[in-house]
Amino acid sequence: MTLEKNQSSIRRSTESYENKMxxxxxxxxxxxxxLHESLQEEALREFEKSYVTHEKSQDEYLHQLEKDLKEKRGELWKxxxxxxxxxxxxLLKKLKCDVDQALKENKYHVTGGFDAFLKDKDNIIRVYNEQTDKGIKAQEFLKKLSDYLEGIENTIPKTVQAAKKRKQLKRGDSRxxxxxxDYVQDYQLPAGRFDRLLIQLFGYVGHGKSSFVNSCVYTLSNGKFQDLAGEGISNGGKTMERRAYELTSTISIVDNRGFAMLGDAEAWEIYAQLCNFAPFNEKVEWNKSFQVRNDGLIRKMKENKTPDLIVxxxxxSSEHNLSDAESSSIKMFLRKAHQLTGIQPFVVLTKDRKDSGLRTKFAQMGIENVCPIENYIISDHFSDRHKHLNFLNFLKDILQAVNFHLHESVNFETQRYEWMSFLMQMANNI
Known part of the structure; x- marks a missing residue:
């Protein structure tokens, strides 16, 4: 009788595992x-609770259950x-059909054909990424699709491609x-890898993040100054949401809630933003429970979206007196931000002062990208060539850092799991 009860428990555990998978x-x-590992542990725990003492030891039954679950895993994987x-x-066959037809009609091997191909290529990659329920072979077939399109791209005559080559800056263009x-406006990311390029701002309350957003938008707009990010409303740091403002069709700059002190809770939230795990247009909360943080990570993990490339x-503010304790925490924080994104953080020093010691402090931290600027503000927004150059060179430096980063071969899915593991572990320790 006890043998039957134990065997029945094994069957129930295996069936429960199968149904949940x-x-x-x-x-x-x-x-x-x-999920297999999680459900296997659950099944073993449940069996241990229901085990009835028998001449066959509990360990023998557990070994049998592990073997059954392993076999069931293989069946489900297949x-x-x-x-x-x-x-x-x-899906691949369907997406290739229109391209094959365009090739037959010689659509791409004429003047303007390379532009037409790039447009079709972007659309094909977008449609593929937006298609849900592709399953475990999705990344493998995305690689096949990208290789197929790249092969076609390489067959288009170089004279046709020439008009679309990425614009290179010449000596003296920085002035x-x-x-x-033009360099910033024309910048494009490689098709299919990223949705857009985000410049993610973070920093102390009232240090000029919203004004910096307004200034970057104004510099590229060729129009009148606008208080888009709410400098007039914030009045010293009242921005509470993470909100993106479009600079070009490819680049957006992201305003953020400022922190009074960079503690673990604030650092966690910004790390989540840098790792594509934080929502937009919602209030940024520093103090969350572990459960709220964990649920947010799982929810974002389930989204099937092309990722943003985040800088x-x-x-x-140059007027800020950075204490030794602050310097130490910021240095560690910026190092981790570099590790997570693969791009060394930029430091924007607002209220530019030549006598500020912050330039030296950040240089001593190993930060190469320190950008002193003077924001355009509501009370002083008359166009100034020197100010414009500072903002444009900041954006140019961002794009050149991105170009260098794009040479690296990174598996985004693997990276996401590494990010999630880090964020969950850190959340558990806050």
């Missing part, structure tokens, strides 16, 4: 393995793999507002 949609092998394979193959503005930018 089948109820989940997986987009990567990491997701599949993570089902997921076959299903994803068919979905991805069908030419028109050249710098960290710390905004600090």
């Amino acid at each position: 089948k109820a989940q949609q997986f987009n990567t092998e990491e997701e599949f393995q993570s 089902i997921c793999e076959d299903s994803s394979l068919k979905k991805c193959e069908d 030419d507002c028109d050249q710098l503005s 960290p930018a710390f905004v600090c």
Whole structure:
């Protein structure tokens, strides 16, 4: 009788594991393995609770259960793999059809054809990424699709491509507002890898983040000054939301709530922003429970969206007296931001003062990108060539840092899991 009870418990545990695995949609092998390990531990714990003493030891039964779950994992993996394979193959065939037809019609091998191809290529990658439920083969087939499109791109005559080559700055262009503005306005990210480039601002309360947003927008707009980010409303640091402002079709700058002190809670929230795990247009809360942080991470992890490429930018007033304790915490924070994003953070020193010791302090921290500027504000927004050049050169330096970063080969899905693991561990320790 006890043998039957124990065997029945094993069957129930295996069936429960199977049902829960089948109820989940997986987009990567990491997701599949993570849930398998979690449910396996759950099944073993449940069996230990229901085990009835028998001549066969509990360890022997647990070994049998592990073996059954391993076999069931293999069966479920094969089902997921076959299903994803068919979905991805069908989607790839459908997306290739229009390109193949355009090739037959010689659409791309004429003047203007390279522009037409790039437009079609961007659209194809976007449609592929927006298609849900592709399953565990999604990244593998995205690579196949990208290789297919790249192969076509390489066949287009170089004379046709020449008109679309990325604009390069020449010596002296850093002092030419028109050249710098054109360089920033024309900048494009590689198709398919990222949705947009975000310059993510963070820093102390009232140090000029919103004014810096207004200034960057004004510099590129060729129009009148506008208080888009709410300098007039904030009056010393009342911005409470994380909000993106478009600079170009590719680049946005993100305003943020300022902090009074950079503690673990504030650092966690900004790390989440830099890792594509924080929402937009919602109030930034520093003090959250572990459960709220954890639920937010899981919710963002389930989103099937092309990621943003995020550049960290710390905004600090030149008038601020940075204590040794603050310097130490900021140095560690900026190092971690560099590690997470792969891009060394930029430091924007507002209220530019030549006698400010902050330039030296940040240089001693190892920060290469220190940008002293004077913001345009509501009471002083008359166009000034020197100010314009400072903002345009800041944006130019951002783009050149991004170009260097793009040479690295990074698996975004793997990176997301590393980010999530770091954020969950840090949240557990706050």
